[in-house]
Amino acid sequence: xNTSGSTTRRRLLMALPLAGAGxxxxxxxxxxxxxxxxSFNPHDINAPxxxxxxxxxxLPGLPPAEGFGTAELKALTAPVLVNFxxxxxxxxxxxxxxxxxxxxxxxxxxxxxxxxxxxxAAFLRHSGNPFAxxxxxxxxxxxxxxxxxxxxxxxxxxxxxxxRWHTATPLSEDIIRGTILPLAARLKTx
Amino acid sequence: xxxxxxxxxxxLFSRLASGxxxxxxxxxxxxxxxxxxxxxxxxxxxxxEARAEAIGAQLRCLVCQNESIEDSSAGLARDLRxxxxxxxAQGESNQQIMQWMVSRYGNFIRLKPALSLGTIMLxxxxxxxxxxxxGAAFFFYRRHAAAPPPPPLSDDEKNRLAQLTGKDxxx
Numbered sequence: 001x002n003t004s005g006s007t008t009r010r011r012l013l014m015a016l017p018l019a020g021a022g023x024x025x026x027x028x029x030x031x032x033x034x035x036x037x038x039s040f041n042p043h044d045i046n047a048p049x050x051x052x053x054x055x056x057x058x059l060p061g062l063p064p065a066e067g068f069g070t071a072e073l074k075a076l077t078a079p080v081l082v083n084f085x086x087x088x089x090x091x092x093x094x095x096x097x098x099x100x101x102x103x104x105x106x107x108x109x110x111x112x113x114x115x116x117x118x119x120x121a122a123f124l125r126h127s128g129n130p131f132a133x134x135x136x137x138x139x140x141x142x143x144x145x146x147x148x149x150x151x152x153x154x155x156x157x158x159x160x161x162x163x164r165w166h167t168a169t170p171l172s173e174d175i176i177r178g179t180i181l182p183l184a185a186r187l188k189t190x
Numbered sequence: 191x192x193x194x195x196x197x198x199x200x201x202l203f204s205r206l207a208s209g210x211x212x213x214x215x216x217x218x219x220x221x222x223x224x225x226x227x228x229x230x231x232x233x234x235x236x237x238x239e240a241r242a243e244a245i246g247a248q249l250r251c252l253v254c255q256n257e258s259i260e261d262s263s264a265g266l267a268r269d270l271r272x273x274x275x276x277x278x279a280q281g282e283s284n285q286q287i288m289q290w291m292v293s294r295y296g297n298f299i300r301l302k303p304a305l306s307l308g309t310i311m312l313x314x315x316x317x318x319x320x321x322x323x324x325g326a327a328f329f330f331y332r333r334h335a336a337a338p339p340p341p342p343l344s345d346d347e348k349n350r351l352a353q354l355t356g357k358d359x360x361x
Contacts, residue, residue: 014325017324048294144294149266150253
């Protein structure tokens with residue numbers, strides 16, 4: 001009676017590591033299977049700025065456009081899209097017509113990231129300028145405070161200057177229509 | 191009495207060992223400080239520069255993703271190297287600099303993940319694996335030890351054993 005009880009206990013104890021490894025295996029499988037349907041991306045930088053107030057920064061404008069900084073974004077009462085771009089960045093060039101098509105539905109503020117002012121201005125003359133305001137970040141220091149890993153990168157800023165959405169991919173019509181505009185509409189009517 | 195002279199094999203081994211040591215020293219020199227493409231990036235104080243390199247080696251280049259910012263020549267990595275050196279020169283602690291990076295780029299920038307609820311499995315994996323191995327070893331050892339002894343030899347087998355060993359077992 002007593003011996004069979006201790007045997008059962010010993011068996012249970014021995015099964016413990018096996019069960020532990022099994023649980024870990026299932027958890028890893030669950031996590032990694034998320035890679036297939038996009039709920040888990042190990043390359044994602046996971047923008048820690050999300051749902052936080054915009055960082056402290058202040059950018060001079062690229063004449064004739066006005067620059068902007070933390071104060072202007074915190075004073076917002078309606079959502080604004082902030083787009084970091086550069087004239088030397090091919091995906092930014094490709095993205096520009098999309099921004100032009102939607103600039104009247106949602107204000108877009110641009111930041112020329114590590115670009116020469118002349119090059120940025122020439123690029124916008126050529127492609128059209130979708131930006132209501134245009135800051136100049138020649139050293140990329142403001143970009144760092146935003147957690148930028150490259151260009152183009154786009155942030156949706158809600159009223160009060162809170163970062164509500166972020167992507168490090170070029171914007172497409174699908175992303176704007178399917179994600180950004182509905183989110184902006186929700187942010188506008190609290 | 192003179193000391194015994196080393197055998198040829200021993201001499202060969204000692205030569206091999208010193209050759210390996212020299213080769214590894216030669217390799218170690220270019221590996222250290224491969225980081226910086228431009229010497230003007232480096233801090234004048236070698237102690238501070240070494241600290242900056244140690245911090246940079248822990249930071250992921252977000253463009254190349256499997257390189258540290260010290261190893262990468264991407265533009266962002268160069269910018270982050272400069273920031274690390276500025277903060278080191280300002281006398282900030284390693285932890286403060288790491289915090290600056292993590293608050294901007296998230297935990298992903300750490301090449302060595304911090305211990306947290308999300309990474310507890312990762313960190314406990316070696317212990318779990320060891321436990322599993324010990325458990326399995328214990329289990330199989332116990333089963334082996336608990337196996338019943340083989341049945342005694344029959345008379346025929348005893349005769350054959352006596353023939354083979356040339357001894358009569360049955361005294």
